[in-house]
Amino acid sequence: MAEKLNKNQIVEIDITGMSHQGFGVGKVDDFVVFTEGALPGERIKARLVSIKKDYAYGIISEYIEKSPDRRDPFCPVYDLCGGCSLQHMSYESQLKNKTVRVDDCLKRIGGFTDIPVLPCIGMQEPYEYRNKVQLAVGSTGLGEGNKQRGLSAGFYARRTHQVVYAQQCRIQPGIADQIKDTVLIYMKSNKISAYDETKNKGLVRHIMVRKSVNTDDVMVVIVATENNRVFMKGLTDILLASFQDIKTVVLNLNTKATNVIMGNECVYYYGDGSIQEKLGDLTFRITPLSFFQVNTLQMKVLYDKVKEYAGLTGEEIVWDLYCGAGTIGLYLADQAKKVIGIESVPQAVENAKENTIQNNIRNTEFITGKAEDEINQLIQSTNNIHPDLIIVDPPRKGCHERLLSSLCELRTQKLIYVSCNPSTLARDLKYLNEHGKYEIKKVQPVDMFPWTEHVETVVLLKRLEK
Ligand SMILES: C[S@@+](CC[C@H](N)C(=O)[O-])C[C@H]1O[C@@H](n2cnc3c(N)ncnc32)[C@H](O)[C@@H]1O
Known part of the structure; x- marks a missing residue:
């Protein structure tokens, strides 16, 4: 029981599940313990490092029985780096685990006991999948072999803002590492400082690289506290001489003492600040601030599933709600009479409109605003011409309850819910089922982020009554 557990106590635990953070879950009597790095099916000894009212966190002190799903991480800085969380698990078992997690949320949170969840669709080659990499720059960093190094760039170490340097990060394209090293060498030789967020001093904050999968176009963005022209011009020349696929080099100004990576102002040192990416028959223009799914190959798998369920x-x-840069709606537009998207971020709506024009699409409309507010205006302005299909793709916190309530009143026959968080998905599906008589027809998880705990899910819902 809780009272009996103490900090630093060693306990023996059978790991029976996995949390949404990728921690192994087990119990000591009735008390839940989350242990980083432990896998379902394992029996371990864990040292308790933090004890809360209802649960505790442990770290593995000894394996009593290891899971056959355990594998050696492929990255030398895996233990430090916050970029991946499941490299100690085989890819096949990650996919199984993601399916189980969606199923578990539907049962536990949604109360759906008999909905079959389809096996999570994974990648053939689950490497180099990120089309966008944002590397923090630091004056020191933890490096391979856990040594302190000089000027560094990489992901942050888990639960800190300490930069971790990896020579090769296999979830991002190889060119991103080469560009990162080129920038660091140039910074060192020109005595350019890294930004120090504790003192709010220094020049370079982040290096962002975007690489199109289907065109090979590359964008480099240096996020800095001021526009140092001499540095940026020199760096641009070196980058262009070294990498022929670079189509644009951009300085993004971020002068604020904030955790937000990008500022609003961009200065173009080469190209027009954009690259092109293809998806099916469409071409998308991507700018430094554009929202675009991070895994292009799995984005197509996800959108094809939406297309299939849309029929x-x-x-x-x-209606495409929480539409970002309008990509789902645009992908379906040639099979629909009309697509209307709603999105709260004005720049994303601008991107959606640009992409509409670029692809010669004439049957879409995009509205800036909150879906929960705009939907009622939309219902009025369309004179009760109701949609045949509504797609929602909300952020992790799920749909606003007012939106769910409007959806239930609207009685659209078909809904497709795209979710990046199985817990809020299950909560919202329960609401739609109880208040709107929506029945779940299909549940399809898709792996957009191999080697991490994240899972995306597409759900097809139909109304029981007309
Ligand atoms: C998971 S993204 C989906 C983007 C898009 N469907 C895609 O596939 O790229 C969620 C989007 O919802 C937007 N958003 C967040 N809250 C919103 C709200 N209350 N109303 C409308 N859009 C919102 C975010 O800006 C973001 O673009």
Whole structure:
């Protein structure tokens, strides 16, 4: 029981599940313990490092029985780096585990006991999948072999803002590492400082690299506290001489003492600040601040699943809520009569409109605002011409309850819910089921982020009554 557990106590635990953070979950009597790095099926000894009212955190002190799903991490800085959380688990078992987690949320939070969850769709080659990499720059960093190094760039170490340097990060394209090293060498030789967030001093904060999968275009963005032209011009020349796929080099100004990576102002040192990416028959223009799914190959898998579940004939009116840069709606537009998107971030709506024009699409409309507010205006302005399909793709916190309530009143026959958080998905599905008589027809998890705990899910819902 809780009272009996003490900090630093060693306990023996059978790991029976995995949390949303990728921690092994087990119990000591009735008390839940989360242990980083432990896998379901393992029996371990854990040292308790933090004890809360209802649960505790432990770290592994000894394996009594290891899982056959355990594997050696491929990255030498895996123990430090906050970029991945499941490299100690085989890819096949990660996919199984993601399916189980979605199923578990539907049962536990949603109360859906008999909905079959389809096996999570993984990648053939789960490496180099990130099309966007944002590396923090630090004057020191933890390096390979856990040694302190000089000027560094990389992901932050877990639960800290200490930069971790990796020579090769296998979840991002190889060119991102080469560009990172080129920038660091140039900074060192020109005595350019890294930004220090504790003192709010220094020049370079982040290096961002975006690489299109289907065109090979590369964008480099240096996020800095001021526009040092001499540095940026020299660096741009070196980058262009070294990497022929670079289509644009941008300085992003971020002068604020904030955790937000990008500022709003960009200065273009080469190119027009954009690259092109293809998805199916469409071409998207991506700028430094554009929202675009991070894994292009799995984005197509996800959107094709949405397309399949939508089953459009060309006659339907589709609403795409939380639409980002409009990519889902644009992907479906040639099979629909009309697509209307709602998105709260104005720049994303600008991107959606640009992408509409670039792809010669004429049957879409995008609205800036909160989905929970705009939906009612939309219902009024369309004179009760109701949509045939509504797609929602909210952020991790899920849909606003007012939006769910409007969806239930609207009685659209078909809904597709795209989710990046199985817990809020299950909560919202329960609401739609109880208040709107929506029945779950299909649940398809898709792995957008191999080697991490994240899982995306597409759910098809239909109304029981007309
Ligand atoms: C998970 S993203 C989905 C983007 C897009 N569907 C895609 O596939 O790229 C969620 C989007 O919802 C937007 N958002 C967050 N809260 C919102 C709200 N209350 N109303 C409308 N959009 C919102 C975010 O800005 C973000 O673009």
